[in-house]
Amino acid sequence: MWLYVSGASVMSECMARASMHALPGAYIPQCDENGDYKSEQCWRSTGYCWCAYKNGTEIPGTRSRAKIDCKHIQDNLIEEYDMQYALPLN
Template sequence: MIRPKTPCEIARDTAMKIVMPGVYVPTCDNDGQYTHEQCSGSTGYCWCVNSSGQKIPGTDSPPGTPIINCTTQNAMIRPKTPCEDARDAALNGSIGAYVPTCDGNGQYTPEQCWGSTGYCWCVNSSGQKIPGTETPPGTDRINCTTQSK
């Protein structure tokens, strides 16, 4: 049985379809997960990523410098946040499900949108919807950065 593509495999396949020099193509392991070390073939930079493929700050290795051993940077590879757990569960769930948006630190972004419906709303730092902030598709969105404070 063929398993569904993982987020890494989808990102890799999408990048490989872009015919443009310098496009970063993610590296996935045999299970379809992001490898701990990612490199840009065009720039020579390498960096460590977490299990969601997000760059771990402070791990950039410019060309010609020693590459950080990402597997020994366990202290830097933090556990998944509630937002990342919810996002990963949704990505492995049914088509059209709401997928939370997390920032680079794994926290909920102030504005969340449900792609299949077009509805958007503001959330607090725990990812809970702020009442009265939901906007239907085609309407002006509320500035969530002022609502979530």
């Protein structure tokens, strides 16, 4: 996580981007209490939401206007990764 200095305060990349005075309708990231990007990101003016990693990178194939369960999607990605890279039991 990158830290940015703004005046006397230090903030995460997510917090710095969220605090920028963007144009109306611009995407504003949602940050958690640790300064990471929340797992569900929404672009309010378009009505689209998507799942994101803690670094803010969009998880491919998750952008939708319908309700999405990012926790479930992330759990499945972790499970797939674990299965792909698990050591064989011999």
